[in-house]
Each structure stands twice: as structure tokens, then as C-alpha cells.
Amino acid sequence: MGTTLDVLVIEDEADIRDAVVGFLSQMGYSAAGVGSVEAAEAWFERHDAMVLVLDLGLPGESGLDWLQRRSDLRDKGIIIETAAGSESERITGRVAGADGYFVKPVNLVELSISVKNLLDRLQPGDQWQLDSLAWVLRSPAGKNVKLTASELALLECLAIRPGSIVERATIIRRLGADPDTYDIRRMEVMLRRLRVKIAEQLGVEAPISTVRATGYAFTAPLEWFGDQVV
Template structure:
């Protein structure tokens, strides 16, 4: 399946770009490697890009602008590549809907593993079919196959990003259980939690904005002070 998938690498450091390009090609992907936002836009227009590996620290135009366009304008996956200390960029990238992030310095095997994981989730891989393809909670119908929420009030449809989808699945599988940030991060991304890592808080806030009647006073995903989060509504699986 990988042979049919194109990965766009946007990285201004020629050595890192070449390493990523060669490694992902050897792993069976078709790769397009560019050094600027302008060339990335051109590649996205000309080819069917399944996944973008985006370094935010690009010269010239900010990589965050491209991240916003990728998540708004098409269905490509997006992994943010950031420096170890660039917490703000990571948070902003996740708020824009990035599917994952990897802090530099990173191992090429980690990039490959996370790329495959994002692509599997975008392709609908996982256990969704075994559990039932539709789950009702509150006034929402959650279609696991299509990764969409449909309101039972007005039929309004909402698409979820990969991380939002994984987070909601984790909550559904652990209804009425308090889940710590560490546990949620492990369930959603498989990475170890860092006390300064706000990835889960960002994704919870995004998800609340989509499913809560009043995100400032959440009733579906409640905060358990000092412990984490808990998903409270009754579920009906079809």
C-alpha cells in the first residue's frame, strides 16, 4: 500500500532533508522533498500527498501558515517537526489540527513509525469495525468508519482530526474512568508524557469545542482536578 502513497518532506536543512528523503524512500514511500513553503504549495497542487512532514522553522514564510492550509484545504496527514524547546510551536501546530509532532533530534525509525501510524489512522485502520461503526452519546452520532460526528438535533456534521478521533476513541473505551494526561497520551500517541507537554490539554480543548454545548462548562468531558479527565455520557453502540 505504501507504494501508492506520496510523502511531502518540507525541511530547509539539506542534510536532514536528504536523510529523511532517502530513508522514507527505502521504506517504500514515494517522496517529494522541498525546502520552502512556496515549493511545498506547488507540490501539494501537483500531486496527491498522503502525508506532510513539516519543519516549522523554515526561512521566509512561516511553516504554521502552511500547516493551517494543509488541514483546512485537503485530507493530507500532517506531522510537525520541531526543535526540542519549541513548545509554543508544538502547541500551535496541534491547535491547527496536526496529526502528530516529533521533537528534534529524532531517530529516523521514529519518524517512519509515526508516519505509518498516522497513515493507518487516516485510512480507517484499527479496531473500529470490531466495536461497531456507530456510537451514540449525548446528541451526537459518532461514525467510526468515517471519523465524523453528526448532531441528532440538526444533522450538522463535524469531521475530526486524527488526534481528536484517537482521543475520543480513548474516552469511549474508558467511559466513567478518570484518565490521567500520561495515560491519555499513551493511548492516543504511544509517547511518554512530559510534564511540560500540553498536547493532551490542547486536544481536549479542541474536542470540547466540537462536542460540548458550552466548552467553558463541559458536561461530556469533565476535568477531575489533580487527576485528569473523565468521559461521562451514556453510550449506545450500533
């Protein structure tokens, strides 16, 4: 497989195809265009694309038939742009897997916004997210793990300065306990269970490091939102 582009435009009218590809390229996206389903099939033998902008009324196999035949295309973002805009046609397109539906003439700015939204959804970042309102930790792949009150309190302490060591005493106080009397083995058990839960439910290793006899650190980019009171 060769280059993966942001967008492949499948449109038989050359002036429309060139306009869409040109505008998306000006907006900073990598884009290419072909004129039929058959050309798209050949293009995909050597390349890939995250989002498809697909005309339904194509020569040869129609865009709709192609979507219905190729269920694997639903892993991509699919935007239909077509002259067919009746309610039943829009519903049929949505059922076939379309994420967006534009009736010609298409507003290119609006189309580019839909492309951006789909790419944001399809391209996972490298940042974890801690949601104090929902009590969840979200992996870069978008998967959530539900947290207990103690786990949330621990991660909130680490979220203040990701990558920096947080002393045990700070975490213990956040848990509502006294550092002088707290049994540190309780925290070690909690951390071990949290690491196992993250591995099992998110499929990745928890980016939480232990600094012997000192404290802990969250060693990956972390966005924290919600009730940020520590």
C-alpha cells in the same frame, strides 16, 4: 492532479530532507521533499500527499503560518519536525493541526512509526468490522451503526463465514426461536430495517444478500471481534 504520495517532506536543510525522504523510501513509503512552503504550494498543483512532515523554520513563509492559513491541510496527517521545542511552541503547533511534534535531531525510526500510524488512519480499508462487545457494525470508512440484539445475532451468524450462505434455520436458532414455528416475515422485516439503517447512517448499501428460500450471506470482507459465541 497527478500522483498521490504517502509523504511530502518540507524541510529547507537538504541533508535532513534527503535523510528523511531516503529513510521513508527504504521503509516502503512513497516520499518526496521540497525546501519551502512556496515550493510545496507549487508541488501540490500537480501532486498530492497523505502526510506532511513539516519544518516550522522555513525560508519565506513559516511552516506554522502556512498551517494556520491553509485550514484544508488538516485533512492530511501533519507531523512537525523543528528545532523549536518549547512547551508553548508545541502547543501552538498542535492547535494549528499537527498530529505529531518532533524536536530535531529526529529519530527516523520513531518518525516512520508516526507516518505509519497516520497512513493507517487516513487510508480506509475494504473491510467491515463487527464488534460484539460494543454492539456495532463498522463500515470500511470507519463509521459505526448501533445494532439491536436481534440484528447483532443475525450478523454474528453471517460473520462465521463471510461470503457463504447461512441457512434461515441457523439464524432463527441463534435468535432463540424454533424454526418450525418462527414467522419468517419477522426476519424479513428486521433485515429491511437493518438495510435502511445502514444506508442512512453509513451512507453505503448493506453487503447482505438474500438467497431465496435458503438464507443470507454477508458479501464483503468482515472482521469479527468481541464475544464470538454462537
